[in-house]
Amino acid sequence: MTPAEFQILKIVFLTVVALFLLLALPGYAWLRKSAPEIDLIPGGRVSISAIKPLDLIVVGLYILIFAGFLKGTEFKMNHPEELEMSAGMVMASSITMLLIAAVVPAVLFWRVNLMEVFGLRWSDWKNILWIMPAFVFAMMVIGALMVASGWQSWVQDSLGSKPQEAVTLVRETSDMGLLVAMAVAAIVVAPIAEEVIFRGYLYPVLKRFTDRWFASVFTGVFFGVIHFNLMALPMLALMGVVLAVIYEKSGSLWVPVGCHAAFNATSVGVMLLSRMYELPRAR
Numbered sequence: 001m002t003p004a005e006f007q008i009l010k011i012v013f014l015t016v017v018a019l020f021l022l023l024a025l026p027g028y029a030w031l032r033k034s035a036p037e038i039d040l041i042p043g044g045r046v047s048i049s050a051i052k053p054l055d056l057i058v059v060g061l062y063i064l065i066f067a068g069f070l071k072g073t074e075f076k077m078n079h080p081e082e083l084e085m086s087a088g089m090v091m092a093s094s095i096t097m098l099l100i101a102a103v104v105p106a107v108l109f110w111r112v113n114l115m116e117v118f119g120l121r122w123s124d125w126k127n128i129l130w131i132m133p134a135f136v137f138a139m140m141v142i143g144a145l146m147v148a149s150g151w152q153s154w155v156q157d158s159l160g161s162k163p164q165e166a167v168t169l170v171r172e173t174s175d176m177g178l179l180v181a182m183a184v185a186a187i188v189v190a191p192i193a194e195e196v197i198f199r200g201y202l203y204p205v206l207k208r209f210t211d212r213w214f215a216s217v218f219t220g221v222f223f224g225v226i227h228f229n230l231m232a233l234p235m236l237a238l239m240g241v242v243l244a245v246i247y248e249k250s251g252s253l254w255v256p257v258g259c260h261a262a263f264n265a266t267s268v269g270v271m272l273l274s275r276m277y278e279l280p281r282a283r
Contacts, residue, residue, distance in 0.1 A: 001073065001077050001161070001162075001228065001229070002159050002160045002161060003077070004159045004160070005155075005159045005160075005161045005230045006073070006074060006077055006228075008159075008230055009070075009225060009228055009229075009230055009233070010070065012221075012225050012233070013066075013067070013070055013225050013226075016218065016221050016222055016225065017063055019218075020206070020210075020218055024210050024214055024218070025056075025209060025210070028209060028210045028211070028214075029209070044207075044212055044248045044249075045119070045248060045249065045250065045251030046203065046204050046207065046212075046247060046248050046251060047117055047204070048204050048205075048207055048208040049112075050108060050111045050112040050117060051204055051205050051208040051209075052111075055107070055201075055205045055208075056205065056209065058103065058107055058201075058205075059202060059205050059206075061103075062100075062103075062197065062201075062202065065100060066222075066226045069226060069228070070226075070228065073228045085169060085178065086175075086178060087175065087177035087178045087180070087181040090178065090181040090182055090185050091181055091185075093185070094181075094184070094185045094189040097189060097190070097193040097194075098189060098192070098193050100193065100197065101192065101193035101194075101196040101197050104196050104197060104200055104201040105196075107201075108201075118200055118252070118253040119250070119251045119252030119253055119254070120252065120253065120254065122250065122251070122252035122254055122255070124250070124252075125252075125254065127250075127255075128254065128255055128258050131246070131250075131255060131258070131259065132258050132259050132262040133262070135242070135246070135259040135262065135263065136259070136262050136263050136266050138242075139235070139239055139242075139263055140266070142235065142238060143235055146234060146235055151231075151234065152231050155230050155231045156231070159230065161229075161230050161231050162231075163229070163231060163232075164227065164229045164231075164232060169182060170182055170183075170268060170271045170272070170275070171271050171274065171275050172275075183268050186264045186265075186267075186268055187261055187264050187265045187268060188261070190260070190264060191257050191258075191260035191261040191264060192257060194223065194260065195243070195253060195256045195257045195260055196253070198219050198222070198223050198240065198243075198244075199219070199243055199244055199247045199253060199256045200253050202215075202219050202222070203215050203216070203219045203244050203247065206218055206219060212248060215244065216241050216244040216245060216248075217241060219240055219241075219244055220237050220238065220239070220240030220241030220242075220243075220244060221237045221240070221241075222240070223236060223237065223239070223240030223243075224236035224237030224238075224239070224240055225237070239263070243256040243259060243260060244256075246259060
C-alpha cells in the first residue's frame with residue numbers, strides 16, 4: 001500500500017465513522033423524538049427487538065478494533081520487512097478474527113435465542129442453492145464493469161496501488177502451507193467472522209438506531225474500507241450493501257455467509273486457475 005492510498009482510506013474510514021456518530025445517531029434520535037409518527041423501520045426480517053442502548057458501546061468497541069487494524073496496516077506499510085507473511089501468521093489472524101466475532105454471541109446470548117435471532121433454522125434453506133450462484137454471478141459482472149470503467153487502472157496509475165496482498169500471495173507463493181491457510185481463511189473463516197460482525201450484529205444495531213437503509217450503506221462501506229485496499233473498496237462496499245439486503249430479505253445469516261463464502265471460493269479458484277494456466281490478469 002502506498003502512503004497516498006493509505007491516507008485516502010484513512011479519510012474514508014474516519015468520514016464514515018464521523019457520519020455515524022456525529023450526524024446519523026443524533027439526527028435520527030431527533031427525528032424520532034420530533035416526528036414519532038414517521039416509521040423509520042418499515043418491513044424486513046432482521047429482528048431488532050433485543051438491541052439495547054448498551055450495544056452502541058459494543059459498536060464503538062468494534063470501531064476501535066478496526067481503527068487498530070488501520071494502525072497496524074500503517075505499521076506494516078512502513079516496516080514491510082518485519083512482517084513477512086507465513087502460514088502461522090495467517091492462522092493466528094484467523095483465530096483472532098474468530099475471537100473478535102465471538103463477542104457478538106457473547107453479548108447476545110443472555111438476551112435472545114441465537115438460533116432464532118440469526119435465523120439459523122431457516123425453513124427456505126433450499127433457496128440458497130440458487131441465491132449463492134446468482135450473487136457470485138452478479139458480483140463478477142460488477143467486477144468486470146469496474147475493470148472496464150478504468151477504476152483499477154486509474155488507482156494504479158495515479159497512486160501506484162496494487163491488488164490486496166492476499167491476492168498477490170495466492171497467485172505467486174510457492175509455500176503450499178501458506179496457500180492452504182489463506183484458502184481456509186478466505187473461504188471459511190472470513191465469511192463466518194465478517195458476517196457475524198457486520199450483518200449479524202452491526203447491521204441490526206444500526207437499523208435499530210437509524211433505519212435499515214442507512215444501516216445497509218454504513219455497514220457496506222465500513223465492510224469495504226476495513227479491507228484496506230482502495231482498488232477493491234467500491235466492489236467490497238457494494239458487496240456489503242447487497243449482503244445486508246439479502247440478510248434483511250431472507251432473515252437468515254446462513255444466506256450472507258453462504259454468498260460470501262461462494263464469492264471468496266470463486267475468487268480463489270479463478271486466481272489458482274490463472275496461476276496454473278497463466279491466464280491474463282487485470283492490471
